[in-house]
Structures are given as C-alpha cells and as structure tokens.
Amino acid sequence: MKIFAMRLREVRTQVGESRKALGDALGIGVSQISEMENDRKGTTLEKLALICRHYNVSADYLLGLSDDR
Secondary structure, eight states, X not given: OHHHHXXXXXXXXHTTOOHHHHHHHHTXXXXXXXXXXXXXXXXOHHHHHHHXXXXXXXXXXXXXXXXXX
C-alpha cells in the first residue's frame, strides 16, 4: 500500500495539481486525498480507475506492480 501512497503523491505533484483539484476530479474531499497519500487509507477500484484516467497512468504503476507508467 505504501507504494500507492508514494506514487499517487508523485504523479499529482509532477503535474502541479493540488489535493483539492484531485479531490474535485474524483468527487471526494481533500482529507481523503491526504489519507491516501499518507498511507492511512486506501481507495476503491472505481476511484483507482478514475485516478489512472485522470493522470494517464496504469493501475500497475500506481500499485507498484510495474515501473512503466
């Protein structure tokens, strides 16, 4: 799970997006984004798919199964 938290924060900050903007795109609050990025909470498969489409990265990359975005 920790790798998901690190990679989520990495892709969000690389594009210069705020936690609020990502939360708005996913329909969740800033606190939930913070919890995911700090490895205190996971996410649903639906939200994972939205994150992948939003940042154009694979779920395998976000989950640490691949180093290819």
